[in-house]
Amino acid sequence: MKSEVFIAVNAQDVLARHGLDSFEALWRYGENDSTTAPPSGKGVKKVVRIELEDANGNPQSFYLKRQDHQLARSLRCPLGEPTFSREFRAIQHFAHQGIPALEAAFFARRSVDGHQQAILLTRALDIYKPLTWWFERWSSLAWRDRQDLILAAAALVRSLHNAERMHNNLYPRHIFLKLDDDGAGARLIDLVETRHAWFGQRDKIRDLRSLLRKSQVVTPGQKLRFLLAYTGKQRLTGPSRHLLAQVMARRASELK
The missing domain is CATH 1.10.510.10 (Transferase(Phosphotransferase) domain 1)
Structure with missing residues (x-):
């Protein structure tokens, strides 16, 4: 099992404070709640909103998406890759180009028993x-x-x-x-x-x-x-x- 992880600098502290700074922690987030259990089998789980309090007591809001073996094929990845990988690359590219868009807080992907799994956590656009x-x-x-x-x-x-x-x-x-x-x-x-x-x-x-x-x-x-x-x-x-x-x-x- 191999994973690659990205954590935004401005999200590191609040995620670590709540023990959500790893793939496994976010993958299992809410697993005891049937409405937020991590996905099993193919497909994308419904988006989950996460409210976290930072060290100053201020709320920070995110949207968590988890994906299990839903792949997109392209010339770049003819064997397929999680669609969240494509979206994360686009988010990063847009940020580099100065195009206002979503802000990624956490991204990770891994392979487990031949299944490609991915997590994408973005900041909520609550004032929009x-x-x-x-x-x-x-x-x-x-x-x-x-x-x-x-x-x-x-x-x-x-x-x-x-x-x-x-x-x-x-x-x-x-x-x-x-x-x-x-x-x-x-x-x-x-x-x-x-x-x-x-x-x-x-x-x-x-x-x-x-x-x-x-x-x-x-x-x-x-x-x-x-x-x-x-x-x-x-x-x-x-x-x-x-x-x-x-x-x-x-x-x-x-x-x-």
Whole structure:
């Protein structure tokens, strides 16, 4: 049995304080509770929320995912690897590229009797809400708040695409946003399918198409504002007009 372990510097103390700084401890976390027992057989166990108190008495919140023999195959790993390994690499890559996203607190994988097991612990984004949550309240939001959310979402997607990455599963539920006195902030989640934008603009348009298709409550004018902010323009120019035409044309083709 061999394992590899990553523990974020800012999570080491609190995990060690509660005896949760090892693969085995997190794998067995809540095993006496049928709702949080570790997985057995193939598949991914439902996400478990963990609340831990640090040395100063402050709560720290995490989400724990455990995986047993659910593999993804690729050119990099033709024999397969845990999908959490892919997500962890994406989280680390996004952090290196400065793309706001999930924050990994702990990652580990091991092989037991031929089974690939993996654990991914991420910090809870409690001060953020998914874009779907904001959409449910869209009509009651102040005009400025709606604008701030649109601009924050556009900046997030722009940072992703400027790094020549595509989310590959970009829906409102995967964009987390918060509002505060300084405007809005945003982060991406669900990074398992993210990859390099091998097909350039075509991949980026695919991301934009997926997001706008599922943003029904947003008006055409607000979608235009999003695309202008995404391109960094104040008004339609040749390139931004072309982008708008491409995104809308691809969306229209899906309805046929």
